[in-house]
Amino acid sequence: MRSRTKILQATLGLIADVGFGGVTIVGAAQAAGVSRQTVYSIFGTREELVSQAISGQLLEAYAEMTSRLEQIEDPGEYVVETIVLGRTVVREHPALAVLLGGGGENPVFDEGMVDRAKPIGHQLLAPLVRRCPELEPHADDIVVMALLLGLSVVLFAGDTMGSDDELRMFLRRWLLPAMPPVGAPTPRDS
Numbered sequence: 001m002r003s004r005t006k007i008l009q010a011t012l013g014l015i016a017d018v019g020f021g022g023v024t025i026v027g028a029a030q031a032a033g034v035s036r037q038t039v040y041s042i043f044g045t046r047e048e049l050v051s052q053a054i055s056g057q058l059l060e061a062y063a064e065m066t067s068r069l070e071q072i073e074d075p076g077e078y079v080v081e082t083i084v085l086g087r088t089v090v091r092e093h094p095a096l097a098v099l100l101g102g103g104g105e106n107p108v109f110d111e112g113m114v115d116r117a118k119p120i121g122h123q124l125l126a127p128l129v130r131r132c133p134e135l136e137p138h139a140d141d142i143v144v145m146a147l148l149l150g151l152s153v154v155l156f157a158g159d160t161m162g163s164d165d166e167l168r169m170f171l172r173r174w175l176l177p178a179m180p181p182v183g184a185p186t187p188r189d190s
Contacts, residue, residue: 016094076176
């Protein structure tokens, strides 16, 4: 295994175990079984090391989600499944779960988080908008709604929703009526 990969995996393990604040170049080097100089030569700074480790994990999670969402045609079901999958992905990737914990160094809890997450939300929604172009005028609202609701589910619901099927039923009951109907006129059509 290449040093870069070993270091990134070790860093993700450290993030999951001790949080962002506990990750150091020395700790990552020791966990990966490489020298401190190797870590510095590949990543330069602790911040870059943590950023690349989390970015890689997010890209992996994004790929998992998009492959599962490809077959869903109904807009409401697409958003419901995006939220359910978001919870599943966070549960399956312990370092991502740390993103949702409190703390002064956590980028999820600053006021610009939703604006930074919107481009990713739009990427997740893009296949649906291509299939249902009438949703395009509502895309930003759908993304914000899914982000806020999805974060609430992951952060606050815990096991309240129990299984994925229980979460789906809850989301369908409250979210589907709020979704614009497919085939409905858009503001441009009116």
